[in-house]
Amino acid sequence: MALRHAVLAALLDEELSGYQLTKAFxxxxxxxxxAQPQQLYAELTRLxxxxxxxxxxxxxxxxxxxxxxxxxxxxxxxxxxxTALAAKPSFIRDDLLVKVQAADHVDTETLIAxxxxxxxFAQAKIDLFGRLLHTMRGDRTEEEFLRHGERIxxxxxxxxxxxxxxxxxxWCERAAAVLRERQGxxxxx
Amino acid sequence: MALRHAVLAALLDEELSGYQLTKAFxxxxxxxxxAQPQQLYAELTRLxxxxxxxxxxxxxxxxxxxxxxxxxxxxxxxxxxxTALAAKPSFIRDDLLVKVQAADHVDTETLIAxxxxxxxFAQAKIDLFGRLLHTMRGDRTEEEFLRHGERIxxxxxxxxxxxxxxxxxxWCERAAAVLRERQGxxxxx
DNA sequence: GGGCTCATGTAAACTGTTACATGATTAC
DNA sequence: GTAATCATGTAACAGTTTACATGAGCCC
Numbered sequence: 001m002a003l004r005h006a007v008l009a010a011l012l013d014e015e016l017s018g019y020q021l022t023k024a025f026x027x028x029x030x031x032x033x034x035a036q037p038q039q040l041y042a043e044l045t046r047l048x049x050x051x052x053x054x055x056x057x058x059x060x061x062x063x064x065x066x067x068x069x070x071x072x073x074x075x076x077x078x079x080x081x082x083t084a085l086a087a088k089p090s091f092i093r094d095d096l097l098v099k100v101q102a103a104d105h106v107d108t109e110t111l112i113a114x115x116x117x118x119x120x121f122a123q124a125k126i127d128l129f130g131r132l133l134h135t136m137r138g139d140r141t142e143e144e145f146l147r148h149g150e151r152i153x154x155x156x157x158x159x160x161x162x163x164x165x166x167x168x169x170x171w172c173e174r175a176a177a178v179l180r181e182r183q184g185x186x187x188x189x
Numbered sequence: 190m191a192l193r194h195a196v197l198a199a200l201l202d203e204e205l206s207g208y209q210l211t212k213a214f215x216x217x218x219x220x221x222x223x224a225q226p227q228q229l230y231a232e233l234t235r236l237x238x239x240x241x242x243x244x245x246x247x248x249x250x251x252x253x254x255x256x257x258x259x260x261x262x263x264x265x266x267x268x269x270x271x272t273a274l275a276a277k278p279s280f281i282r283d284d285l286l287v288k289v290q291a292a293d294h295v296d297t298e299t300l301i302a303x304x305x306x307x308x309x310f311a312q313a314k315i316d317l318f319g320r321l322l323h324t325m326r327g328d329r330t331e332e333e334f335l336r337h338g339e340r341i342x343x344x345x346x347x348x349x350x351x352x353x354x355x356x357x358x359x360w361c362e363r364a365a366a367v368l369r370e371r372q373g374x375x376x377x378x
Numbered sequence: 379g380g381g382c383t384c385a386t387g388t389a390a391a392c393t394g395t396t397a398c399a400t401g402a403t404t405a406c
Numbered sequence: 407g408t409a410a411t412c413a414t415g416t417a418a419c420a421g422t423t424t425a426c427a428t429g430a431g432c433c434c
Contacts, residue, residue, distance in 0.1 A: 009290040032286035064413045083288045083295040090283035095276040097221035101198040103342035106272040146367045153292035163356045171349045178335045253385045
């Protein structure tokens with residue numbers, strides 16, 4: 001049931017609408033959890049029923065009205081309780097790894113194409129996370145910000161996301177290089 | 190539907206029983222996919238019905254009989270087809286990141302405890318993956334093995350697993366150190 | 379005798395994804 | 407006018423986890 005806690009954690013800093021949440025949990029942006037819009041709208045409804053968040057209607061001209069949600073004291077207590085539980089170990093579950101596991105049994109060109117795509121995607125996220133981190137720390141150095149900044153949670157999770165995408169990119173490049181070299185060697189034989 | 194392809198990829202190297210597969214897909218060992226035993230037994234049944242694997246009964250003394258499965262030509266074709274599809278981007282979905290996102294709103298001691306646990310878990314996997322890699326390459330160097338080894342898929346995925354756990358450990362240590370220092374600074378004020 | 383490993387499953391509950399639906403405004 | 411963005415949902419389906427069930431042999 002971490003989705004509900006992820007939503008609570010996302011609402012700690014600011015009031016957000018369901019729609020704004022979907023942006024934060026989007027694949028392209030998410031640095032600590034990913035979820036579909038439909039999950040988020042449903043979860044917000046449940047969270048409000050359970051009294052862990054409260055919503056208030058904001059009437060807008062030119063745009064549809066929206067409901068902004070914030071975490072209640074009960075919600076904060078729930079998060080505190082969740083944090084005390086042992087975290088489940090996380091694991092990689094990745095299409096691309098399945099494909100690479102089958103290397104030597106599937107077409108090498110195709111595999112290299114997949115690795116190249118992923119590498120580019122990872123690079124895009126590296127750039128994005130770099131910008132995000134810069135925005136959060138402003139003109140302070142990272143050390144300085146982490147020592148004295150008032151809100152470091154999102155910064156720390158973003159650092160993890162950055163390292164993860166670095167790992168992705170470097171591994172994709174390495175694997176593609178290995179496959180290319182073997183292919184070359186084979187052709188020359 | 191990557192689970193079925195993960196199972197096919199796992200069966201490429203050797204005939205395995207459902208039980209042996211559950212060991213390979215176990216959290217403690219898995220380096221390219223994770224799944225519950227119940228998923229694997231169900232998937233094997235479906236794969237056999239679809240003709241992508243074949244099972245043969247092995248009668249054992251002292252132990253219950255088992256069924257060993259291997260990939261058919263149709264299964265190999267299915268894997269080839271799967272590899273040609275664009276891989277879905279993978280994302281982190283991790284309890285611990287949710288907890289860290291909420292840092293500054295939840296108890297720091299508790300959070301440090303979670304980070305320390307995860308770090309130890311990651312270290313255990315680092316050790317395990319190191320041993321696994323050594324077993325696969327034998328007395329060859331990594332470069333040598335990746336250039337000329339006959340089966341490099343599992344080696345490459347294991348390298349990814351290793352890098353992932355390195356990332357986990359280093360980040361946990363970093364985050365815990367940051368939180369400890371801030372806590373110290375706060376206490377001294 | 380109690381707990382662990384081998385070996386395989388069924389069933390229910392929960393979580394996540396995909397498709398469909400609506401409707402106004404803004405940018406090209 | 408066509409597509410994108412804002413804004414929120416329902417419903418069906420697919421995938422994952424947890425609980426329950428069975429039974430023999432092995433080790434202490």
